[in-house]
Amino acid sequence: MRISRKKRPEKPQIRFKYNEGIRTPRLKIVDDEGNFLGEMDTRDALRMAEEQGKDLIEIVPKGDLHIAKITDYGRFRYQKEKEIKRQKAQQKKIEVKGIRLSSRIGRHDIDLRIRQALKFLEDGDKVKVELMLKGREKGHPDIGREVLNNFVKETGDKTPIKIEQPVSRQGWKFFVIIAPGQNNFQNNQEKAEEQKEDVQGL
Template identity: 40%
Template sequence: MITRHSIFIKITPTCFLNQTEKAARHKAIRKRFRFKPKPTAAAQQFRTNESIRIPKVMVIDENGVQLGEMYTSEALSMARERELDLVEVSPKAQPPVCRIMDYGKQQYKQSKQQRLAKAKQKTVETKGVRMGLRTDAHDLDNKKNQIEKFLRKGNKVKIDIILKGREKAHQDLARDNMKKFLTLIETPYKIEEDIKRFPGGFNVIIAPIQETQE
């Protein structure tokens, strides 16, 4: 059926269209050429049991023994007799390879492995430690111990020296104090971001490193 808008889309130049007609044309074009992404490998599922419609398949049993090529219906009956599933594990092979297995149990096992792998992924945090220009030796020692604890846990540490009021005139002293303080830290580390000035003072970011064994 030819509609008024379809005629405009096919033969009418854009300069002769009003705003409503232009919008209708653009909508029709977007709908016609809409991009449809291909399913990712993670989203694709194995074909199982009756959804396998290839006449013949190569079969591997639940113990990994190759049973050879057979009719799919025969392989499916064998899987049913063992109260298992027939799963197409290699659809591009000639003929496709199917395995007899407990598919539900296999899916649960894979899901569990993914959860464990995700749990083992460690998130590196950046901890913050602040001190003043005239922080006493006892407090500096406590902050050093705190930083070493963060580093041993695998976290980065941002160290700030805060300058207040007239202290802002002693920038060289603040930078020197930062350098001296870094030499006190005994846990191995590397400088992620060098000492730099910011409106409130100076800071540096350090990150843990693995000790090299000779």
């Protein structure tokens, strides 16, 4: 019996020549802070990097003289991978996911739907929550509106959200669209950490 395995996400491919892998005989050199140190022979730059316990990385392999940076290769690679992941996240296509409720939905099913909504929101997608009134329920349309409002409130208590489309009615169907909100405190904390880690300049 064949067992299917979930494909792991591919790690960003980072390719920079560094240390003895650099073939250019002469380089423009910048330090860890992005300060220009001047032009020098590659072997002299390698010696300088070694004395500082760092690596020499060719970061701009273009022009008459390529540009290289004296820094820690592991940290440099980590920062580049993080930049690529951030760019991919920004390019992600936002989808509208659907969740259906009923006016008689039980507590267990409500909790399950909320967890589904949280997962969709965490992935950056919008969520359209629908509820269709049936039979005698049509005589009490306020029930549908109440169930959706409670669902939105409980979801918002667990994660920041914004309401893209308030509870609306189409015939006997009610729906609401919610989207990921912005937790300013968390975002500011993340930005502060990123600024500490980011290598300045080139």
